[in-house]
Amino acid sequence: MAARTGRAATAAKRMAARTRTTGRTAARARTTPARARRSPGPRLDSLRSLFIEEIRDLYDAEHQILKALPKMVSAASHSDVKSALENHRRETEEHVRRLEQVFEDCGVPARARRCEGMAGVIQEGTETVQAAVDPDVRDAAIIESAQKVEHYEMAGYGTVRTFAQRLNMPECASVLQRTLDEEKQADRKLTDIAESAVNVHAAEAEGGDEESEEME
Numbered sequence: 001m002a003a004r005t006g007r008a009a010t011a012a013k014r015m016a017a018r019t020r021t022t023g024r025t026a027a028r029a030r031t032t033p034a035r036a037r038r039s040p041g042p043r044l045d046s047l048r049s050l051f052i053e054e055i056r057d058l059y060d061a062e063h064q065i066l067k068a069l070p071k072m073v074s075a076a077s078h079s080d081v082k083s084a085l086e087n088h089r090r091e092t093e094e095h096v097r098r099l100e101q102v103f104e105d106c107g108v109p110a111r112a113r114r115c116e117g118m119a120g121v122i123q124e125g126t127e128t129v130q131a132a133v134d135p136d137v138r139d140a141a142i143i144e145s146a147q148k149v150e151h152y153e154m155a156g157y158g159t160v161r162t163f164a165q166r167l168n169m170p171e172c173a174s175v176l177q178r179t180l181d182e183e184k185q186a187d188r189k190l191t192d193i194a195e196s197a198v199n200v201h202a203a204e205a206e207g208g209d210e211e212s213e214e215m216e
């Protein structure tokens with residue numbers, strides 16, 4: 001248990017170092033015009049072109065998640081949190097493959113477009129996890145961050161599934177629906193773990209919040 005907690009603390013330190021580096025990058029990026037960070041895409045003159053752009057956005061988001069999940073697994077302490085995230089990492093590989101199938105069905109090359117929204121969600125989550133010094137509070141922060149990622153994806157997949165239905169692409173719609181169902185399932189699983197164990201332990205962590213300390 002102590003060794004596991006020690007490994008989690010080491011992983012959290014590594015995440016902290018990465019956050020400091022990416023934090024500097026983000027500070028520079030804030031002074032850069034948005035257009036320089038995300039190149040303008042093609043003119044969107046049809047629902048089909050909007051659909052393909054959104055698939056490209058999700059393709060990048062899924063790749064960002066594939067990179068972030070192993071770091072979250074390393075930083076987690078609770079075995080249920082680790083296994084839920086590891087299971088979702090395997091599902092995410094399949095989500096990437098399904099998007100490639102959609103590209104193929106649309107007759108366009110599989111190409112990503114930088115998803116700044118997902119980059120922001122992951123960055124914020126990394127900073128919050130890094131700030132959590134108690135292992136149970138850190139697990140609660142990891143679940144919070146992972147659920148924000150899931151909800152971002154659920155919004156994206158729900159939209160492209162509905163576009164595919166309108167564009168009379170039933171096979172694409174059903175492939176995207178399968179991924180949407182898995183995102184929802186992963187989100188529910190994390191809620192269960194948070195409510196049944198992680199939040200219960202995190203509530204017992206010593207410290208108290210800053211506001212109550214200030215009031216004393």
Ligand SMILES: [Fe+2]
Nearest residue numbers: 062092095153
């Ligand atoms: Fe996904």
